Amino acid sequence: MRLIPVAALAWMLAAASMPAAATPVDISFARFFGSCEADYGKSTDTAHASGECGIITALVNKFNATNREQITVHTQVVEHGSYYSQLGARIVGRDVPAVAILHSSALNDFVKRGLIAPLDDEFRAAGIDVADFTPQARTAVTVDGHHYALPFDTHSWLWHINVNLLRRAGLTGKDGRPLLPHTPQQMLEQARKFKAATGKPYFIWLTDNDPAFFPRIMLTLIRQQNASLFPNDDFHIDLHSPVVRSTVALLRSMYQEGLTTRGNDYGAALQGFAAGEGAVMVNGTWIIGDLLRQSTQPGSATAGGYLAVPFPQLYGQGAVWADNHVMVLLKGGTPDARSRHAALAFLKFLYDEGGVWARTGQLPTRSSVIESATFKALPLRGEIASISRDGVALPIEVARQAIVSKTLGDAMTSVIVYGADLDRSLARAETSINRMLERDAQFQGGVAAAR
Numbered sequence: 001m002r003l004i005p006v007a008a009l010a011w012m013l014a015a016a017s018m019p020a021a022a023t024p025v026d027i028s029f030a031r032f033f034g035s036c037e038a039d040y041g042k043s044t045d046t047a048h049a050s051g052e053c054g055i056i057t058a059l060v061n062k063f064n065a066t067n068r069e070q071i072t073v074h075t076q077v078v079e080h081g082s083y084y085s086q087l088g089a090r091i092v093g094r095d096v097p098a099v100a101i102l103h104s105s106a107l108n109d110f111v112k113r114g115l116i117a118p119l120d121d122e123f124r125a126a127g128i129d130v131a132d133f134t135p136q137a138r139t140a141v142t143v144d145g146h147h148y149a150l151p152f153d154t155h156s157w158l159w160h161i162n163v164n165l166l167r168r169a170g171l172t173g174k175d176g177r178p179l180l181p182h183t184p185q186q187m188l189e190q191a192r193k194f195k196a197a198t199g200k201p202y203f204i205w206l207t208d209n210d211p212a213f214f215p216r217i218m219l220t221l222i223r224q225q226n227a228s229l230f231p232n233d234d235f236h237i238d239l240h241s242p243v244v245r246s247t248v249a250l251l252r253s254m255y256q257e258g259l260t261t262r263g264n265d266y267g268a269a270l271q272g273f274a275a276g277e278g279a280v281m282v283n284g285t286w287i288i289g290d291l292l293r294q295s296t297q298p299g300s301a302t303a304g305g306y307l308a309v310p311f312p313q314l315y316g317q318g319a320v321w322a323d324n325h326v327m328v329l330l331k332g333g334t335p336d337a338r339s340r341h342a343a344l345a346f347l348k349f350l351y352d353e354g355g356v357w358a359r360t361g362q363l364p365t366r367s368s369v370i371e372s373a374t375f376k377a378l379p380l381r382g383e384i385a386s387i388s389r390d391g392v393a394l395p396i397e398v399a400r401q402a403i404v405s406k407t408l409g410d411a412m413t414s415v416i417v418y419g420a421d422l423d424r425s426l427a428r429a430e431t432s433i434n435r436m437l438e439r440d441a442q443f444q445g446g447v448a449a450a451r
Contacts, residue, residue: 027334105394140154162273165276230394234398248422
């Protein structure tokens with residue numbers, strides 16, 4: 001006789017004991033994405049909601065209004081920049097939300113500290129089919145062979161293209177589509193041709209106050225060469241390899257030649273693209289909707305001429321940086337079977353509504369949704385669907401990925417933007433990252449021994 005796992009048994013017992021009029025239960029949901037109560041505070045119309053805040057607000061409202069088990073989800077909005085520090089403080093203070101959103105790049109830090117348990121059995125009992133997760137999404141929530149979170153989306157790096165400007169520079173084909181590069185040398189040649197024809201930089205880059213910008217490009221390019229930043233283990237980054245050094249040197253050459261904008265933070269880059277100050281803005285999936293709306297405005301720089309594509313394949317392998325928003329159930333957030341059941345019911349609702357969130361520009365994490373006619377009918381989604389297969393990230397087992405990315409980004413910025421010595425800057429970053437990861441490994445070993 002097959003034994004039923006404890007978690008699944010708890011789910012089934014809780015569900016079986018639900019009378020027609022179930023006992024009301026309130027659960028909390030911690031998230032970022034901003035607050036938009038004035039516009040969507042009472043809306044359950046997910047089809048007409050727009051933007052990340054609007055759609056997630058309408059989704060929660062719809063769940064509260066339509067579930068038959070008297071479950072009420074109370075959203076707790078935290079500003080993006082302070083989200084993780086506040087969540088950590090709440091865990092220490094034992095004020096733990098039932099459901100919390102994380103980035104997949106942060107998931108392992110919570111798993112290794114024993115703050116999240118595997119959800120495989122509960123997913124199976126709730127009807128969440130992990131086999132339907134896209135290849136990228138499944139990797140993003142799997143640690144040591146177990147699924148620890150519900151993948152909510154895949155977000156990634158795109159080339160947002162002003163086709164009108166490329167046409168002026170003779171960089172479109174007979175079909176009107178942009179001629180995209182397939183090698184680093186082609187990219188340089190096209191960027192130089194564009195600048196000579198228009199007097200503008202080819203690229204709009206986010207070089208100020210965005211330390212993740214360059215590491216995301218580096219990860220994309222080195223994985224396209226079938227290389228890794230962590231070739232030996234999860235505790236030692238290698239920034240001395242020829243692939244890493246040549247990638248940084250390529251980006252530095254582009255900046256020094258004036259093929260990119262200078263001094264742009266995130267907001268300035270968006271404004272520059274809207275004003276037609278460059279042909280290609282490297283930015284995320286999450287702005288597709290806004291840029292599509294801009295391209296419908298008469299007189300705008302991209303009127304009738306906006307396209308978004310995944311970061312082009314410049315080497316032998318298709319790969320582009322990607323991360324995920326994932327939903328987790330933190331230990332202590334659901335203290336009894338009823339609240340646990342409620343939290344899993346909410347996750348199942350989000351799983352079922354996977355296509356709605358795709359209107360933000362983020363990719364769904366279910367293969368069946370990616371392949372659906374509804375998703376393919378959304379503008380440009382067919383152009384970017386390959387990211388669900390080709391999206392790459394640092395190995396999920398690498399700890400403190402936000403700090404790894406910032407340290408690497410600061411070093412790359414010092415070389416590319418400010419002309420610092422390449423070898424010395426990368427060596428210092430490598431030493432700093434590896435010392436941090438070694439200390440973290442020792443701490444985790446101590447935690448494991450104490451359990």
